[in-house]
Amino acid sequence: MIPQVARRTPDKVMRLSRLGSFHQSRISFMRVLLRRLASEKWRFDAPKWNINEKGFGHAVYSVHGPERSYSLVAFAHDLPANLRSDRVIAEAWDCTFTLHDGIPTEADIDRLKKNVPLQESGRVSNSELTLSRANRSVRLWDHVVESLATGNQPDKEKLNDVGYLMRTTAVYGSGKFGAADRCDISDRDELRNPFQVEMLTVYLIRCFVMDLVEYMAQVKGGNNAVKLDTDIRRSMGIGNSTGLGMAPFLIHHPTLLNAWIMARETALARVRAVKSVPSQIFDQMEVHLKRALDNALNWNSQHDIQKPKIKKLCEELSNTLMKFNDLRSEIYPWDALYRWAEKNTVEDTQEQIVSAIFEPYPELVDNLADCMYIDESEHFKIDASGTTNQLKIQIEKNYAWALETDYATNEEQARFWYVSEAKLEPRLGERHKEDGGDLEQPLAIARDVSSLYANLQVDQHLAEYLLANPEHRHIIRRIQLSNKFPYSEVRDNLLNSKMLPIDMLRCKLSFFGATKFDPRSDRWVRICLFKNAPFPHELTNADNWSYGTSQC
């Protein structure tokens, strides 16, 4: 039994402001993927490069694990500038991709060529695991091609401001548009952890994009062209533009959310229970915190909410580094650091410190990544054998936060979640200004719990209550889940006028391993994935790249 302190309570952790302050960590899915690729010595090759001198065509990048191979099939297109859009309503992209299960045949590639470039309007098969697309960061792309073609390296500052040459605008998996369902692949060791196919897709897209930019420079510059400097190349990630479509995910998957948070909170509880720390671990941690500070200093955002958050994070991480030497004489130093942070820093800094103290402890933390998957269908059935009084007790225990609110006010019911007819995507409406409130999605958790609670006047058998009151069925299912899975519920009113959807995005994206979280409004963000990650030929078992070894 690994010693641990008490986990933080759901009331503390599951608030939007805290979830919206999470940072990537050792258990983030992209790091889990790269640790596996390295430890199992996966082989990489690029068997097909049919890209013409204008940069159009297709390429195949394959990876070979102990039991199976997977291939990214990439299509590069001629996209007129006026059609380049990151919005989900776009209909054409610079590049489109799919991750094929195995090695594609020529017939597969012909089939994919007719469908993948169409994205949502096309159809892949259950031999494909993801469907994705990306657009160039045009200014930067041209600068890099031009520089390399004339034998020069691109401007590091320009690159670092953006952090990527292409950004994806969706990576669809899990049965979308004909791709294999999650349950078709979740029994494979390498894909059991969440979002591994999506992360593998993006990792291979990054390889393709960096090869493509060097190829285009070579076409343009001929013998004068040079390759990207290794450090610069490594500092480039893949961008991602993500909006409201992702936000309800955490609400739609309560048991999965619990698994992720439980793993993170258990890791924290274990590390806080470390009694004594050798000086070389302190040294490692200090280096990591300095890199985290560098990362924050290079984290650009023009958004009114994010800018002051980053500034505060930088100030407080500097303070943390000053405090750091005092810790060396403490017993339970990480617990002391966490307690100090709770008293002296904001949530963003606290959560950066939480992620940071995982770094020197792979033996305490990494195996928790294997607990981040759950078969949600096993927990679908409502246990209706009890009574409504028992249900009432569960509500009082787990939803006191929801009962405190007066949902009769405009502000607490200002928003409603709906699915747009035009794009079939989740959207957020203003209840008192827009039509469609009657078609609200079941994401009004706090309000619906409160309304159920008010309706539970007489004790009766739950099965009878459900028969007579089916409008409460969806929320009763959640309440029962919450009783078994303490971190399954975001403990805030998702209809409130001040609710920030980007908090949900940040939480999910931190579990992906994203950095450079850059909100463009309160409902969509740009981020960077795999920035500083080793390329296939650079993979080692040292998982220490997350904030880079040096800033470019």
Added chain:
Amino acid sequence: MLTRSEVFAFAKKATRGAGFTWGMAEEAATATLALYIAGYDGFSELTLILVNADGKNQPFSITDTIPCGLTLGTYLADSGKKAGTEKVIGHYIFQALCGTLDKNKPNFPDDAPQIIKDFAYRTYVPDSEESRLHGAG
């Protein structure tokens, strides 16, 4: 061929679109998926239930002469009571809910029937000038 997640999503939306609650829609979607996995035509079975429910006041009574199979099946599964030889609307959905289905080879459809799409369509909100102004995404 539709995937499991597509079958589930269509069935859930369509059931909601026909006037059932979200919680019942989740049960219907799970049952419809179970039907395809067991080799039945899940959408046709679901359509019987949705057409019967469309435009009627809910919740349905389980003591109707021929009750709604989704309502009665869900109730029996909740209460732990055994299904008998009840005549219901949507017999196979009812059996899927009660766990009394004979299982065959999975047989997924190429697409959802138009009537299921039409019911699902009712759950979508058209874009408006107002929603665009508020930066819906």
